[in-house]
Amino acid sequence: xxxxxxxxxxxxxxxxxxxxxxxxxxxxxxxxxxxxxxxxxxxxxxxxxxxxxxxxxxxxxxxxxxxxxxxxxxxxxxxxxxxxxxxxxxxxxxxxxxxxxxxxxxxxxxxxxxxxxxxxxxxxxxxxxxxxxxxxxxxxxxxxxxxxxxxxxxxxxxxxxxxxxxxxxxxxxxxxxxxxxxxxxxxxxxxxxxxxxxxxxxxxxxxxxxxxxxxxxxxxxxxxxxxxxxxxxxxxxxxxxxxxxxxxxxxxxxxxxxxxxxxxxxxxxxxxxxxxxxxxxxxxxxxxxxxxxxxxxxxxxxxxxxxxxxxxxxxxxxxxxxxxxxxxxxxxxxxxxxxxxxxxxxxxxxxxxxxxxxxxxxxxxxxxx
Numbered sequence: 001x002x003x004x005x006x007x008x009x010x011x012x013x014x015x016x017x018x019x020x021x022x023x024x025x026x027x028x029x030x031x032x033x034x035x036x037x038x039x040x041x042x043x044x045x046x047x048x049x050x051x052x053x054x055x056x057x058x059x060x061x062x063x064x065x066x067x068x069x070x071x072x073x074x075x076x077x078x079x080x081x082x083x084x085x086x087x088x089x090x091x092x093x094x095x096x097x098x099x100x101x102x103x104x105x106x107x108x109x110x111x112x113x114x115x116x117x118x119x120x121x122x123x124x125x126x127x128x129x130x131x132x133x134x135x136x137x138x139x140x141x142x143x144x145x146x147x148x149x150x151x152x153x154x155x156x157x158x159x160x161x162x163x164x165x166x167x168x169x170x171x172x173x174x175x176x177x178x179x180x181x182x183x184x185x186x187x188x189x190x191x192x193x194x195x196x197x198x199x200x201x202x203x204x205x206x207x208x209x210x211x212x213x214x215x216x217x218x219x220x221x222x223x224x225x226x227x228x229x230x231x232x233x234x235x236x237x238x239x240x241x242x243x244x245x246x247x248x249x250x251x252x253x254x255x256x257x258x259x260x261x262x263x264x265x266x267x268x269x270x271x272x273x274x275x276x277x278x279x280x281x282x283x284x285x286x287x288x289x290x291x292x293x294x295x296x297x298x299x300x301x302x303x304x305x306x307x308x309x310x311x312x313x314x315x316x317x318x319x320x321x322x323x324x325x326x327x328x329x330x331x332x333x334x335x336x337x338x339x340x341x342x343x344x345x346x347x348x349x350x351x352x353x354x355x356x357x358x359x360x361x362x363x364x365x366x367x368x369x
Contacts, residue, residue, distance in 0.1 A: 039316070042323045043069045045350055048357035048364060049319075051075060051180075051242060051269035051297025055093040057100035058308035064316060065104045071365055073297075073357075074098055075108040075180060077143050087112050091132065093304075098136070106364050107132070108139040108180055111168065113146055116158060122167040129171065138363035139178040139240075140168075147183055147223040148211070157218050159226035161233065169230070173237040178361045180267075181230075182242035184223040185209065186274075187249055196335055198273040220246070231261040240295060240360055241266040248274040251286040258293050265360050268352075269297035272322055276332070276339045284342045291348045295356045298322070326352065 052072040065072070074094045078087055091109055098105045109132040111125035129140060142160060150158040158164075160183050172179055188199045190211045203210035211217050224246065231239055245266040247253040257264055268275065275283050287294060298318050302311045324330055329343040344352070357364050 038320050039068060039323060041327060041349075042319060042353070043067070045069075045353045046071065047296065047319075047353045049073070049298050049300065050240070050295045050357050050361060050364070051267050052105075052300050052302075053077070053094075054097045054105065054300075054302040055090075056302050056304045056306065056308060057097055061302065061308040061312050062101060062104070064312040065101065068316070068319065070104060070319075071357075072101075072105045073108050073139065073180075073361060073364055074105045075139075075141050076110050077141060078110045078112050078114070079143065079145065080114060095135070097302075106366055107135075107137045108141050109133075109137040110141040110143070113142070113150060113158075113165075116150065116162075116164050117152060122164060125168050126171045129168070130175070133175050133177060136366065137177070138366065139180050139361050140172050141180045141182070141242075143182050144185060144209075147218060147226065148185070148209070159218075159223065161226040161229040166233070169234045169237050173234060176362060178238045178240060180240050180242055181227065182246075183227045184220045184246040185211070186243075186246065186271075187220060190220055198277075198335075228257065228261070231257075231264055235261075235263055237263060238360055239264050242297070243267070243269055243299075244271040244274065249278075251275075251278065251283055255286060255290060258290050265293045265295060265356065267295040267297035268322075270299035272298075272325065273334060276325060276334055277337055280340055280342065284344065287342065287344060287352070288348055291351045292356060292359070294352055295360060296322070296353050 046069050049072045054074050076090045076094050098107045115121055146160045186199050188197045248271045300315045325341045326344050328341040330341050332339040
């Protein structure tokens with residue numbers, strides 16, 4: 001079962017969640033929702049999930065969040081193929097969830113990048129974002145359609161460092177907000193199908209995002225180079241690279257960007273499988289060395305038509321699996337692989353699950369009860 005919500009027709013909306021339909025498939029060791037005993041240490045950290053997509057208020061779901069002392073960043077995405085009538089209706093739905101969470105959620109807003117060639121694009125986007133900031137948004141998301149989908153009138157793909165976006169980035173930095181950047185995709189997106197890949201099912205079900213089938217689209221290296229240029233040009237802008245910054249197969253690559261750009265961090269959303277299958281000691285030493293630069297996230301979702309009780313169980317199952325991997329040295333199984341937990345020091349766990357979220361996304365705990 002996927003880590004990010006319940007498999008249903010409605011979950012197709014979360015194609016933009018990046019691999020939610022496959023994340024967690026094959027993890028055989030955690031089959032039932034974790035008990036509070038399993039997650040006692042997790043809850044004690046006042047954990048922050050910095051990457052969720054929730055749009056449904058429900059007492060059962062809220063009770064789960066309270067029981068786990070859980071706080072989440074609720075992220076909206078500018079995708080013109082989703083189930084919402086408009087970006088504003090998506091923002092409104094997320095804001096309702098945040099308000100109903102009684103201090104357990106904060107909003108990550110976004111802007112619509114599609115009219116980037118229209119006069120006044122940047123100023124209109126800034127006006128909307130500033131209104132969202134005034135109403136409590138603490139971060140802004142940009143998504144993979146920048147670099148992989150948007151093209152100008154000449155047919156040129158628009159990269160995330162395009163000058164048209166620069167006034168928006170400067171405004172985000174001026175307001176002390178954080179940019180959540182989902183740019184590019186896993187390397188498997190550009191590679192031949194591999195049933196052993198964590199992403200195999202996602203690209204099988206979402207061929208429009210499978211760049212192996214679209215060799216005319218930009219390469220991953222080109223997109224990430226533009227991302228790095230964005231970081232270099234905006235040193236005062238805090239940037240959290242979603243999904244391990246799309247550098248999921250090599251923590252050394254992430255480390256190189258950390259060393260180059262002090263304004264850059266990453267979240268773990270929908271990429272825990274990559275950390276699990278990588279060499280254990282290498283990942284463990286990376287997380288200890290860069291313990292101030294990694295934020296915990298899942299990419300979990302809750303849609304209006306989903307069962308909140310089932311979703312709560314699925315979120316808790318994910319938290320149990322990830323907590324076991326990070327905090328213990330117990331054995332797990334993934335795709336016929338035997339995985340050993342990292343058993344990270346308590347001080348590192350506290351940073352990954354709580355402190356780094358507070359540092360990199362100021363205001364994320366605003367209104368906490």
